Amino acid sequence: MNPILEVEHLSISFTQYQTGMRQRELQVVHDLSLTIEAGSIVAVVGSSGSGKSLLAHGILGILPYNAHMAGMIRYQGKPLDPPLAGHLRGTEIVLVPQGVAYLDPLMKIGAQIRKGKKDKTALTRCRNVLNRYGLGPETENLYPFELSGGMARRVLISTAAVESPKLIVADEPTPGLDAAAAKRILTHFRELADDGAGVLLITHDLELALSVADRVTVIYAGETIENAAVTDFNNGKIYHPYTKALWNALPQNGFVPISGTQPYPGEIVSGCLFAPRCPDRTKDCQEKNIPYSPVGAGYVRCLNAKKGGIV
Numbered sequence: 001m002n003p004i005l006e007v008e009h010l011s012i013s014f015t016q017y018q019t020g021m022r023q024r025e026l027q028v029v030h031d032l033s034l035t036i037e038a039g040s041i042v043a044v045v046g047s048s049g050s051g052k053s054l055l056a057h058g059i060l061g062i063l064p065y066n067a068h069m070a071g072m073i074r075y076q077g078k079p080l081d082p083p084l085a086g087h088l089r090g091t092e093i094v095l096v097p098q099g100v101a102y103l104d105p106l107m108k109i110g111a112q113i114r115k116g117k118k119d120k121t122a123l124t125r126c127r128n129v130l131n132r133y134g135l136g137p138e139t140e141n142l143y144p145f146e147l148s149g150g151m152a153r154r155v156l157i158s159t160a161a162v163e164s165p166k167l168i169v170a171d172e173p174t175p176g177l178d179a180a181a182a183k184r185i186l187t188h189f190r191e192l193a194d195d196g197a198g199v200l201l202i203t204h205d206l207e208l209a210l211s212v213a214d215r216v217t218v219i220y221a222g223e224t225i226e227n228a229a230v231t232d233f234n235n236g237k238i239y240h241p242y243t244k245a246l247w248n249a250l251p252q253n254g255f256v257p258i259s260g261t262q263p264y265p266g267e268i269v270s271g272c273l274f275a276p277r278c279p280d281r282t283k284d285c286q287e288k289n290i291p292y293s294p295v296g297a298g299y300v301r302c303l304n305a306k307k308g309g310i311v
């Protein structure tokens with residue numbers, strides 16, 4: 001085992017100011033844990049608002065000033081505190097951000113990808129990485145507003161990939177891309193992993209996650225609720241009822257929908273956050289604190305799975 005990234009019991013809250021001088025702490029990420037081995041791709045899957053982008057920003061050390069993070073993040077065994085994250089960000093640890101708004105609107109694309117460097121190696125690398133994503137050298141002289149949505153996304157990925165990173169955090173990298181362009185990106189992630197990097201692939205699309213990752217971690221309302229190998233999904237070795245619901249909602253499994261929504265941040269729910277939607281809930285589920293426990297080669301946060309009641 002050679003973990004490149006370990007996240008343990010990560011929680012994130014925001015200080016919010018209300019009328020007058022009153023302030024409150026809004027907890028949005030409750031308890032996230034995951035490990036990425038060097039050479040592997042871990043997909044983080046969860047619906048909108050579950051805390052995926054905050055996880056990415058927490059790892060990169062770029063949460064807003066009113067955010068508070070607790071828990072532990074380790075990079076190659078060392079605590080990834082803000083100074084270390086700042087030092088490695090953009091070179092060893094890179095983010096492919098979810099929004100194209102992360103591009104500097106006043107800087108030409110070439111300069112953004114090269115991070116201002118003008119030497120021959122930087123120029124060649126920049127050209128090569130653009131070419132790899134199907135963008136010609138003329139792209140270097142464009143400003144972000146001159147790019148289409150799909151081109152901007154490919155530029156973001158080029159910016160991240162140009163430095164031979166060891167940890168890539170890709171936040172929904174493929175929406176807006178045609179199938180060929182998406183495949184090119186995912187193939188590149190696999191190559192980076194084969195060369196020893198760790199890839200954290202954030203997506204709401206379980207099908208995409210299963211097609212490219214080695215392991216999948218599922219997030220629900222700011223908690224990791226299951227971690228399983230991709231092969232476990234096909235072999236029926238997934239245990240959490242929400243993971244099963246995501247699996248059953250895939251086209252090949254009959255599109256079975258799930259009713260209800262995840263709790264909003266700040267909504268008071270005791271016990272299991274999924275219990276209100278769970279067909280198998282018991283009284284204990286709604287009252288007890290549910291630990292994230294090892295099951296097989298993965299983890300699950302479900303009392304019934306621990307008792308062996310779910311297969």
Ligand SMILES: Nc1ncnc2c1ncn2[C@@H]1O[C@H](COP(=O)(O)OP(=O)(O)OP(=O)(O)O)[C@@H](O)[C@H]1O
Pocket residue numbers: 014026028046047048049050051052053054055064098204265
């Ligand atoms: N600066 C902030 N202040 C207060 N709440 C925030 C802040 N940033 C994010 N949140 C809240 O935290 C929750 C998680 O947000 P996050 O962006 O991580 O979701 P996500 O899983 O990435 O969703 P999506 O799939 O839509 O990108 C959301 O409910 C969001 O409203």
Ligand code: NI
Pocket residue numbers: 052053054098171
């Ligand atoms: Ni997001």
